[in-house]
Amino acid sequence: MATSSILFFFLLGGLTVAVAAHGTANDDTDTIRLPSDGAKSPKMPTEKRPWKCCDDIEEQPARIFPPFWRCNDELEPSQCAAQCEVCQDQEASPGRLICGDVYWGADPGPFCTPRPWGDCCDKAICSRSYIPICSCADEVESCAAACKDCQPVESSSSSSEPPRYVCHDRFKGEPGPRCTPDEHK
Template identity: 40%
Template sequence: MKSSAMGTALLVVAVLVAGFDATTAARHWDTATNTVRHLHTDGGDGGLPWECCDFVVRDPNFRPGLWQCKDVVNKCSPNCRECTASPAGNGYVCLDWIVSLLEPPVCTPRPWDCCDQAVCTRVYIPICHCADMVASCPTNCKQCELVQADPPRYRCLDSFFGYPGPKCTAPWIMNLTNNER
């Protein structure tokens, strides 16, 4: 009985977070030093500062989500309001922040669609592997290995230069064995 009440409470919290108005949250951000954009715009503010990002950074203290792209490009998008030279000196970085519930899309596709058990190096741009055991590897996985025979479970052995991406399950309903996927 207690677990169903807890599940209901978590569902209510999830609905409240999903319904949170990003425009209200953006007003609390110091826009004098950082430009805040909405990921899904209606064209009223000139568009997105980037269409996709391989090295995305999230502000951990801001909810629903405040994202910045650290990709080094040859030239910034015309929609970027704060474009600076890369610290490495080989291009430019757009320092605009966007507000979104979801992580911005990546430019380079990951070898997996989602990953609950990511293993990454601790460098500026990490190299990640996904340790999830799944019923079948995604089509974009090049190295798929059988790791369990009965029932058959596979693991993608590919590595990805960048962050592992979204989790497959929400944290409050995560199955640690991943046998259902």
């Protein structure tokens, strides 16, 4: 039984190689493109982050630590050439490029666009989309400079306390770290 199973897998592997070498009846739709087919291939991940900041950061699917990161920000050709070794055309926006370099490290770097509520948030409310859309419900003494919709909180306490505010802006991306450490650790 074991011998016949092994023979079956060898035959299946040989059939796969034969089909790949000779193609199928419908060659125009089943073509496998290799990086050597004319496109500039991404280089191996680097331990030096090629971008200073990134708004559209993507963790690559390989589940390792530290993870692989890629910045999908659209760049002008001069920006991309200055910081990346592999620049790829962006089909959705002609004349704009995406850095094809992959960074291997624990920290993908800061966002280019600051979060409207500041660097941290305790009460983050985020959508469950691939790139979350977040808001922060923290009540603060004053809103951060980047906040465009700063609203006072209607307080039920006495008027002796200073007024509190909430930034109602929304941000596409992670909300950032918590302002107060987790008490359960």
